[in-house]
Each structure stands twice: as structure tokens, then as C-alpha cells.
Amino acid sequence: xxxxxxxxxxxxxxxxxxxxxxxxxxxxxxxxxxxPVELAYESYGTxxxxxxxxxxxxxxxxxxxxxxxxxxxTGKPGWWARLVGPGKPVDTDHFCVICxxxxxxxxxxxxxxxINPATDAPWGMDFPVITIADMVRAxxxxxxxxxxxxxxxxxxxxxxxMQALSWxxxxxxxxxxxxxxxxxxxxxxQNIAFHEVGxxxxxxxPRWRGGAYYADGDAPASGLAVARMAAHITxxxxxxxxxxxGRRLQDRDAKSFGFDADxxxxxxxxxQGISFVDRFDANSYLYITRAMDYFxxxxxGDGSLAQALGRAKxxxxxxxxxxxxxxxxxxxxxxxxxxxxxxxxASFVELSSPFGHDAFLLENPEMDxxxxxxxxxxxxx
Amino acid sequence: xxxxxxxxxxxxxxxxxxxxxxxxxxxxxxxxxxxPVELAYESYGTxxxxxxxxxxxxxxxxxxxxxxxxxxxTGKPGWWARLVGPGKPVDTDHFCVICxxxxxxxxxxxxxxxINPATDAPWGMDFPVITIADMVRAxxxxxxxxxxxxxxxxxxxxxxxMQALSWxxxxxxxxxxxxxxxxxxxxxxQNIAFHEVGxxxxxxxPRWRGGAYYADGDAPASGLAVARMAAHITxxxxxxxxxxxGRRLQDRDAKSFGFDADxxxxxxxxxQGISFVDRFDANSYLYITRAMDYFxxxxxGDGSLAQALGRAKxxxxxxxxxxxxxxxxxxxxxxxxxxxxxxxxASFVELSSPFGHDAFLLENPEMDxxxxxxxxxxxxx
Numbered sequence: 001x002x003x004x005x006x007x008x009x010x011x012x013x014x015x016x017x018x019x020x021x022x023x024x025x026x027x028x029x030x031x032x033x034x035x036p037v038e039l040a041y042e043s044y045g046t047x048x049x050x051x052x053x054x055x056x057x058x059x060x061x062x063x064x065x066x067x068x069x070x071x072x073x074t075g076k077p078g079w080w081a082r083l084v085g086p087g088k089p090v091d092t093d094h095f096c097v098i099c100x101x102x103x104x105x106x107x108x109x110x111x112x113x114x115i116n117p118a119t120d121a122p123w124g125m126d127f128p129v130i131t132i133a134d135m136v137r138a139x140x141x142x143x144x145x146x147x148x149x150x151x152x153x154x155x156x157x158x159x160x161x162m163q164a165l166s167w168x169x170x171x172x173x174x175x176x177x178x179x180x181x182x183x184x185x186x187x188x189x190q191n192i193a194f195h196e197v198g199x200x201x202x203x204x205x206p207r208w209r210g211g212a213y214y215a216d217g218d219a220p221a222s223g224l225a226v227a228r229m230a231a232h233i234t235x236x237x238x239x240x241x242x243x244x245x246g247r248r249l250q251d252r253d254a255k256s257f258g259f260d261a262d263x264x265x266x267x268x269x270x271x272q273g274i275s276f277v278d279r280f281d282a283n284s285y286l287y288i289t290r291a292m293d294y295f296x297x298x299x300x301g302d303g304s305l306a307q308a309l310g311r312a313k314x315x316x317x318x319x320x321x322x323x324x325x326x327x328x329x330x331x332x333x334x335x336x337x338x339x340x341x342x343x344x345x346a347s348f349v350e351l352s353s354p355f356g357h358d359a360f361l362l363e364n365p366e367m368d369x370x371x372x373x374x375x376x377x378x379x380x381x
Numbered sequence: 382x383x384x385x386x387x388x389x390x391x392x393x394x395x396x397x398x399x400x401x402x403x404x405x406x407x408x409x410x411x412x413x414x415x416x417p418v419e420l421a422y423e424s425y426g427t428x429x430x431x432x433x434x435x436x437x438x439x440x441x442x443x444x445x446x447x448x449x450x451x452x453x454x455t456g457k458p459g460w461w462a463r464l465v466g467p468g469k470p471v472d473t474d475h476f477c478v479i480c481x482x483x484x485x486x487x488x489x490x491x492x493x494x495x496i497n498p499a500t501d502a503p504w505g506m507d508f509p510v511i512t513i514a515d516m517v518r519a520x521x522x523x524x525x526x527x528x529x530x531x532x533x534x535x536x537x538x539x540x541x542x543m544q545a546l547s548w549x550x551x552x553x554x555x556x557x558x559x560x561x562x563x564x565x566x567x568x569x570x571q572n573i574a575f576h577e578v579g580x581x582x583x584x585x586x587p588r589w590r591g592g593a594y595y596a597d598g599d600a601p602a603s604g605l606a607v608a609r610m611a612a613h614i615t616x617x618x619x620x621x622x623x624x625x626x627g628r629r630l631q632d633r634d635a636k637s638f639g640f641d642a643d644x645x646x647x648x649x650x651x652x653q654g655i656s657f658v659d660r661f662d663a664n665s666y667l668y669i670t671r672a673m674d675y676f677x678x679x680x681x682g683d684g685s686l687a688q689a690l691g692r693a694k695x696x697x698x699x700x701x702x703x704x705x706x707x708x709x710x711x712x713x714x715x716x717x718x719x720x721x722x723x724x725x726x727a728s729f730v731e732l733s734s735p736f737g738h739d740a741f742l743l744e745n746p747e748m749d750x751x752x753x754x755x756x757x758x759x760x761x762x
Contacts, residue, residue, distance in 0.1 A: 030638035129638040189622035189646040190614065196647045197610045199640065200654070204603035206587055222585035229578045230611050233571065238706075241570035247677060255675055257411035257510040259580065259667060263674065265570040266577045273581070286640060293644065294636055296628060325619075 013146055014043045014096070016069055019108050022141050026103075032128040036117070039142045040108025041065050041100040044084065045092035047148070054148045055095040055375070056139060057084060058156030058163035061288050062228075062280055064107040067099040068092070073279040079361060089372035090155060100142055102135040102163075104288050106281035109138070113214060113281050125211035130287060132162045132295045136170055139163070143174070150174050153375055157181035157360035158327065159288070162295050165335070168312035169300050178312070179374055181319045181367070182360040184327040185305055185335045186296035191326065194234050195289040198227030202282045211283045224282040225273030232272045237323035237356030241265060305335070310342035317374040318348045319360075319367060326357040347374070394527055395424045395477070397450055400489050403522050407484075413509040417498070420523045421489025422446050422481040425465065426473035428529070435529045436476040436756070437520060438465060439537030439544035442669050443609075443661055445488040448480040449473070454660045460742060470753040471536060481523055483516040483544075485668040490519070493664035494595060506592035511668060513543045513676045517551050520544070524555070531555050534756055538562035538741035539708065540669070543676050546716070549693035550681050559693070560755055562700045562748070563741040565708040566686055566716045567677035572707065575615050576670040579608030583663045592664045605663040606654030613653045618704035618737030622646060686716070691723035698755040699729045700741075700748060707738040728755070 013020070018041050025035035042065045047054060057067050057080065064071070068078040068085050084090040084097055101109040104127070112127040119126075143151070154175055156164035161183020168175040184191070202208055205223030213219050236244075245265035249255065261267040301308030316339055320332035329350045339346035351366050353359035360367070394401070399422050406416035423446045428435060438448050438461065445452070449459035449466050465471040465478055482490035485508070493508040500507075524532070535556055537545035542564020549556040565572070583589055586604030594600050617625075626646035630636065642648040682689030697720055701713035710731045720727035732747050734740035741748070 125640075129640075186628065188619065189626040189628065189644075190617075190619045192628070192644050193610075193614045193622065193646050193650055196642075196644075196650055197607060197614065200610060200651070201582055201585075201607045203640075204582075204586065204607055226578060226582045226585055226607065229574075229581060233574045233578065236571075238569065238571045241574065245570040247567065247570065247573070259506075259510075259584075259671065261577075263570075263573050263577075265574050269574055269577055270581070290640065 014047065016042055017072075018042065020142065020145055022145055024141060026134070026138055026141060028128050028134045029131040030129050034103070034110060034128065034138075036110075037103065037138055037141055038108065038110045038114055039100055039103075039138060041098060041142060042067065042069055043099075044068055044097040045095050047096040047146070051148050052150065052152060053095050054143070054146075054151050055090060055097045056143070056151050056154045056167070057090065057097055057099040058139075058154065058160035059099060059102065060156075060158035060160050061231075061292065062276070062285075063160065064105065065099045065101045066107075067097070071279070074275075082363060083368065083371060089368045090375060091372070095152060095375070098142075098146070098148075100139050102288065103138045104130045104135070104284060104291060106284040111281070112211060112283035112287060122214040124214065124283060127283070127287065129290055131291050132159070132166055133170060133300075135291065136163050136166045140171055140174065151176065153177040153179060155179040155181075155371070155375075156183070158183055158357065159292055161327075162292065162297075165297060166300075168314035168316075169297065169308050172311050172313045175312075175314045177315045177317070177374065179317045179319075179371065180332075180335070182321055182324055182327055182357055184331045185338070186298065187293045188331075192293045194230060195293050197230050199286055199289060201226040201230065202286060205282075208282060211286075213282075219277070220282045221277040224277045224280065224285060227285060228276040228280075229269045229273040232269060234326045235356060235358045237325065237354060239323060240354045240356050240358075243354060305338040306341035309335075309338050309344060312342070312344055314344075316344055316346040317370065318346065319370055320348075320350045321353045321356070321359040322350055323354060324357045324359065395428065397423050399423065401523065401526055403526055405522060407515070407519055407522060409509050409515045410512040411509050415484070415491060415509065415519075417491075418484065418519055418522055419489065419491040419495055420481055420484075420519060422479060422523060423448065423450055424480075425449055425478040426476050428477040428527070432529050433531065433533060434476050435524070435527075435532050436471060436478045437524070437532050437535045437548070438471065438478055438480040439520075439535065439541035440480060440483065441537075441539035441541050442612075442673065443657070443666075444541065445486065446480045446482045447488075448478070452660070455656075463744060464749065464752060470749045471756060472753070476533060476756070479523075479527070479529075481520050483669065484519045485511045485516070485665060485672060487662035487665040492662070493592060493668060494662050503595040505595065505664060508664070508668065510671055512672050513540070513547055514551055514681075516672065517544050517547045521552055521555065531557065534558040534560060536560040536562075536752070536756075537564070539564055539738065540673055542708075543673065543678075546678060547681075549695035549697075550678065550689050553692050553694045556693075556695045558696045558698070558755065560698045560700075560752065561713075561716070563702055563705055563708055563738055565712045566719070567679065568674045569712075573674045575611060576674050578611050580667050580670060582607040582611065583667060586663075589663060592667075594663075600658070601663045602658040605658045605661065605666060608666060609657040609661075610650045610654040613650060615707045616737060616739045618706065618735060620704060621735045621737050621739075624735060686719040687722040690716075690719050690725055693723070693725055695725075697725055697727040698751065699727065700751055701729075701731045702734045702737070702740040703731055704735060705738040705740065
């Protein structure tokens with residue numbers, strides 16, 4: 001770890017569209033080592049003199065480092081621009097916020113689409129299978145590079161929450177506060193089952209070709225779109241779908257008696273599938289879903305979640321949503337019980353929302369209050 | 382309708398592996414007419430002299446007429462052999478039980494794989510899009526052929542329940558009792574969404590070829606397997622999956638750090654997908670899911686479910702399962718409220734089971750008692 005040093009205002013390590021190639025090597029849970037470790041990231045706000053105001057935001061399965069910046073492919077605002085920025089709940093006037101593309105992903109960090117130094121060609125399925133802990137260790141490498149010894153906080157929703165939860169367990173002395181939103185300490189059988197459907201859909205696409213589709217760019221878009229459609233259903237609640245679409249027909253007065261998208265919900269899902277393939281790599285989808293399925297934080301404590309969490313020295317805050325059936329409140333409560341058993345400082349709130357798992361990405365003033373309340377005391381600024 | 386006549390014991394219209402081609406024509410909801418109407422069916426027990434002891438059992442999406450007979454492809458016992466037979470809750474010592482393969486399906490009744498008389502080739506996607514009501518009207522044609530004017534009861538689970546619910550609305554004078562298990566009066570947005578994922582998975586398989594795969598028999602097995610996997614998750618409860626599989630690994634002491642089926646639940650799902658394609662036609666899957674998505678019984682009552690059900694003269698019994706999230710108890714309750722509003726005789730019971738929607742196919746002594754209690758008074762034998 002490099003020692004913390006006050007970065008100059010023009011420090012090229014900070015800012016938008018940053019990318020660094022670190023030699024590591026990064027030892028992975030599978031036994032392999034990754035070197036170099038390419039890391040693409042964004043930072044917002046200014047690191048203070050003693051580098052004590054850094055907040056790491058961790059992204060979800062199909063998220064990226066553009067937490068509060070326009071997405072370079074879709075042109076859409078950052079996925080948490082509502083939450084991260086000047087005067088916002090994660091206040092970049094006070095914090096230096098960093099968001100790193102996870103390894104295994106496809107927005108610039110090492111993953112199946114990046115170059116395998118051994119072959120000078122894209123890794124494809126030769127990329128090592130990675131875990132949530134590997135993603136976290138790669139982020140720690142980046143913090144070393146940035147001169148950040150200790151995080152004021154780590155924040156994440158969904159898979160980002162798995163990283164936020166893992167950080168204080170893997171690096172007890174490097175995190176002061178962990179904010180875990182709509183997440184889980186392990187993947188359930190049903191979670192794994194949905195991911196497996198998505199993987200099989202991708203692998204069933206003849207254009208997948210064992211992952212070796214980068215040379216001609218003819219990617220398994222159909223399989224990836226189906227995977228995204230299946231996953232998308234799990235992000236929404238039954239009640240939310242009913243409220244949003246019900247049985248309403250799409251641009252038609254009556255049923256077509258055909259196989260076009262008659263219902264609005266069909267049209268919506270098809271759009272979700274088709275637009276996803278423009279911005280995401282199918283192999284990355286395989287690798288990241290695998291990492292999530294492998295995730296069981298109790299593995300860090302000889303099978304005991306409380307023992308794993310007992311290593312942490314951070315304060316914790318957990319938020320769940322009442323209609324989230326992907327990572328339901330019961331799972332957050334299980335984590336809180338383990339934190340209590342471990343003697344950790346933990347607060348927990350279940351928020352009400354009709355939007356299911358997706359609620360963590362949507363406008364929710366109550367969530368904003370909880371986030372700013374929790375971080376407000378933890379920034380040491 | 383032909384008049385009821387006592388069938389001789391050797392009446393070839395009754396028995397196993399029956400098939401008939403009726404000229405109809407059968408007017409369909411889409412506006413087309415089907416002629417001939419091929420119907421494959423099984424019967425169990427003996428029709429009495431006044432043909433008053435007939436019970437029609439309606440099968441689910443991927444079910445078939447082999448309700449209490451060995452399946453000709455898989456060699457497995459009938460899907461409701463537990464419930465239908467001599468001395469069983471649907472007692473073939475008392476009732477003449479008939480089960481017909483629905484039109485649109487692939488076990489002998491008219492569907493995309495049967496011959497289009499206009500071309501002398503398989504229909505493929507030229508087969509007209511059918512509805513649950515069309516399936517019911519085709520069954521009524523068969524009853525005419527069998528000399529059965531009135532059913533002692535119609536019984537069905539899941540999609541079979543949709544038919545059982547529709548029968549007394551479409552043919553008020555032909556049904557005395559309707560038993561609807563684990564079913565719904567309409568498909569919700571979430572139900573439609575899951576089906577749409579399955580259809581997109583099939584259509585994304587290049588071997589689907591617009592449904593014209595019968596000539597070389599190279600069917601879209603990969604797409605159909607993915608569709609089945611996605612659907613299968615909805616048949617099981619989260620708790621049931623956790624109990625059955627949890628995060629247990631498959632034939633391994635540790636994670637493989639690869640993409641084989643590491644977890645038992647992955648292996649199970651893959652098996653469900655692969656074994657399904659041996660017995661089911663992908664185009665039939667498209668047509669039947671479409672029929673289910675189109676189903677909203679309120680359409681028969683100008684948008685009012687109570688008005689639709691008001692036409693019925695039958696007694697009703699509804700059974701739901703507490704862990705069924707595909708067709709949850711709330712939906713059965715909604716039907717019962719509409720039946721009450723319509724002044725119909727209706728009983729309702731929610732049974733407890735850890736097995737989700739699949740519970741209706743599994744051993745459940747309480748369900749047996751409800752079924753035999755309800756039918757015991759309705760057989761007029």
C-alpha cells in the first residue's frame with residue numbers, strides 16, 4: 001500500500017474516464033493470478049489532505065463506473081446521479097467518491113473482452129473465474145494506487161452491496177462504514193436458478209461459440225437479450241408490473257392473434273433485452289453472474305456469517321425494500337442478526353416501494369435520508 | 382349435439398389411446414375455422430346408461446391426455462395417477478373420466494405439428510392462434526361425439542383450471558360442477574412476462590426457422606430447454622428450492638471455478654430443460670403459452686368477471702396453495718368473490734405446501750379429501 005498523500009488538483013489519477021493498468025499481481029480465489037489488472041474508474045469531488053474522505057461506490061451486475069456521469073454508450077445519466085453529487089446524499093462537496101468497473105465486466109476493467117497478455121488476443125472464456133472477493137481485492141489495489149489507505153465508507157446496492165459487505169471483512173482496517181442496499185450475504189437457490197437460465201440462454205446461442213466471438217464482433221445478442229429479459233422480471237415486483245402494465249395491449253385495440261408483442265409488458269421486456277446487448281458483453285454476463293452465485297460471505301468465516309462479519313471494524317447500515325423478492329428483507333435481517341451476534345454496530349431499515357428490487361435505483365426520498373444520515377457522521381470532513 | 386346413448390362395453394370410442402378426427406368445423410376466437418379437428422384422448426371407467434357420470438379432466442400447459450396412463454414417450458406414470466383411478470379421489474369405479482389433449486398441443490390433437498389440409502404439410506406457424514375457450518369448445522365437440530350431453534364435473538389444475546373455470550361459462554347447461562386447482566381467471570403481467578421470455582428463447586434459436594423445422598426434425602431444442610428452465614423456476618417456491626437444493630454443490634467437494642453445473646439446482650434445472658424437449662414441441666409451447674396469456678375470463682362478461690361467472694349454473698370448488706406465486710391464493714380469492722357476487726355456489730380452500738405451484742401435481746392428502754368430498758356429491762351415481 002502506498003502512503004496517503006494529498007493529491008494536487010490536477011492529479012491525473014482523479015477525474016472522469018480514468019483507467020490504470022496495475023501490475024499486481026492480483027491473486028484470485030480460483031488460484032490463478034491476474035497481471036496486469038486493468039481498472040477503469042471515475043472519481044467525483046476532491047480527496048482531502050489526509051485522504052480520509054474517500055467513499056467507494058460499488059456497482060451492480062450490469063452497472064458500471066458511470067455512477068454520476070453520462071454513460072458513454074447510452075448517453076443516459078449516471079445510474080445513481082440522483083444519489084451521488086454536490087449536495088446529494090452521497091455529497092461530492094464533502095466526499096471524494098470513487099466508482100470502479102468490477103473486474104470481469106466490460107467497461108474497461110480486466111474481463112473476458114480485454115487482452116490476455118499470454119496470447120495478445122481477448123481472453124474470452126480463458127479469463128479466470130472471479131469472485132466478489134476478487135472484485136474487492138482489485139478495488140483495494142486501485143485504492144493503493146490512489147493513495148487511499150482507508151475508506152470513509154463503502155456503498156453499494158444489489159451486487160454492489162455484496163462488495164460493500166465484503167470490504168470490511170476482507171480489509172477490516174480499511175473501511176469505517178459500510179452501506180448495503182437491497183442486497184444479500186449469499187445467493188439463494190432461486191437466485192442461482194435465474195442466473196443459470198440466463199447463462200444457458202447465452203451459451204445456447206450458436207453465435208456464442210464458446211465465448212470466442214470478439215474477432216468478428218458477431219456476439220450472441222439473442223441469447224444475451226433473453227438472459228436480460230428473464231433477469232429483468234426478477235428486478236420488478238408482481239404488483240409493480242401489474243400497476244405499470246397490467247394486461248394492457250400495445251398500440252392496439254384488440255389482440256392480434258399472433259406472436260407480436262401484443263401486451264405492453266411484452267414490448268417493454270423485448271426493449272429491455274434488445275437495448276441491453278448494445279452496452280454489455282455476453283461473456284461478462286457469464287462471469288459476473290457466476291461470481292454472484294459463488295458468493296456466500298459465510299465462506300470467510302468457516303461457514304458462519306457472524307464469524308465472518310466479526311472481523312469487520314466498520315459501522316454498518318442495511319436497507320431493504322418490502323417488495324424486493326430477489327434479495328428480500330428476510331435476507332437483510334439475517335445479515336443484521338449476524339452483525340448483532342458479532343457485536344458490530346448495525347442499523348437496518350426496510351423501506352416501502354412498489355418497484356421491487358429496482359427500487360434501489362429509483363427516486364426514494366426516504367432512502368436519501370437514510371443514506372445521508374448514515375454517511376453524514378462517517379465522513380470525518 | 383348428438384343425443385346421449387349408453388355405450389356398449391366394447392364401444393371403441395372409449396378406452397386408451399383414442400383418437401378421432403371430427404369435421405366440425407370449429408369456429409375459433411381468432412375468426413378462423415378449424416376442420417378437421419383432431420382430438421387425442423384417454424377414458425377411464427365406464428359411462429353409465431344415461432351418460433351422467435362423465436368427468437372431464439383438463440391438463441396443464443405441458444400436460445397431456447395421459448392423466449392416469451403411462452406416458453408413451455417418457456414411460457412415466459400418468460401425471461395425476463395419484464388422483465385419478467379406481468378408489469381414488471376422482472374415482473373411476475364411479476366416474477367415466479375423460480382427458481383430451483388440448484388443441485395446439487403435440488400429443489395427437491390438432492396443433493402446429495399436425496397436417497394442414499390446405500397444404501398437406503405440417504401447419505407450423507400457420508396454425509391459427511387459439512384460446513382457452515377454443516380448447517374448451519374443441520372438448521365440447523368430443524363430448525358430442527361421445528354422446529355426453531352433460532358433465533358431472535370438470536376438473537383441472539393450472540391451465541387445466543382455466544378450462545374448468547371456462548366450461549360452465551361457455552356451456553352453462555353442460556356442467557354440474559367445476560373444480561379449479563392452483564389456477565387463475567386471467568394471466569397477470571408477471572405471468573405474461575415469464576411466458577414471453579420462453580417464447581423469445583425459442584424464437585431466438587436459429588433452428589426454430591419461423592416454426593418450419595418439422596421436415597428435417599432439427600427442432601429448436603436449445604431454445605425450448607431454456608424456456609422450460611425459466612418456467613420451471615416459477616413452478617417452485619423459493620422456500621422449496623432452498624429446502625430441496627439450497628447452495629449444495631453437485632458431485633463436488635468444492636467450486637469448480639468454471640461454468641459446469643456446480644450447484645445441484647443448476648444440474649436439476651438443466652435436466653428439466655433437456656428432458657422436456659424429448660416430449661414437447663416448441664411451436665406448441667408458443668401456441669399454448671399464447672392462449673394462456675390471452676386468457677381473461679372477464680372477456681366473457683364485458684370485462685366483468687362476476688358477469689361472466691353469472692352465466693354458470695355449476696357448483697364450484699377452488700383450491701390454492703399458500704406457496705404458489707405463479708397463481709397465488711389472492712387470485713383464487715378474487716374468483717371466489719366474483720362467484721359470490723354472481724350468486725354461484727362456491728367453496729374455497731387454501732392448502733399448505735412447501736412446493737409452490739407444483740403442489741397440485743404432488744402427494745397432498747388434504748387435496749385428495751377436498752377433491753373426493755366435492756366430487757362425491759356431484760357424480761349422481
